[in-house]
Amino acid sequence: MEKRQIQARLIERGSNFRQFALSHGYEVRTVTQVVQRWAGHDKLPRGRLTFQILRDLSRVINKEVLPGILADSAGQVSARAV
Numbered sequence: 001m002e003k004r005q006i007q008a009r010l011i012e013r014g015s016n017f018r019q020f021a022l023s024h025g026y027e028v029r030t031v032t033q034v035v036q037r038w039a040g041h042d043k044l045p046r047g048r049l050t051f052q053i054l055r056d057l058s059r060v061i062n063k064e065v066l067p068g069i070l071a072d073s074a075g076q077v078s079a080r081a082v
Contacts (some may be wrong), residue, residue: 001065009061012060024056031057036066042067 010016011053015023021031038045044050044066051069058065 001039003035006035006039006057006061006065007061013060015060017066020057020060024053026053038066047055 007017010020013042017035018028020026021028030049033051034045034050035057038050039056045054054065055069058069064070
């Protein structure tokens with residue numbers, strides 16, 4: 001997903017990158033840098049914070065920002081629960 005598409009989805013929900021960052025406890029600049037760097041990629045990031053931001057962003061807009069980011073996090077949760 002491209003940056004503008006993510007931004008449009010947030011706007012549809014009455015939000016933006018700044019509001020998303022503040023409501024989830026992230027630094028605004030960090031969120032914008034993560035989206036700038038990772039939007040449009042097809043690989044998952046290795047960094048925990050980057051992964052968490054992109055996963056939370058995907059949940060808020062109800063669409064995967066990166067392919068497999070929600071499926072991967074669901075697999076980790078079920079593995080911990082077992």
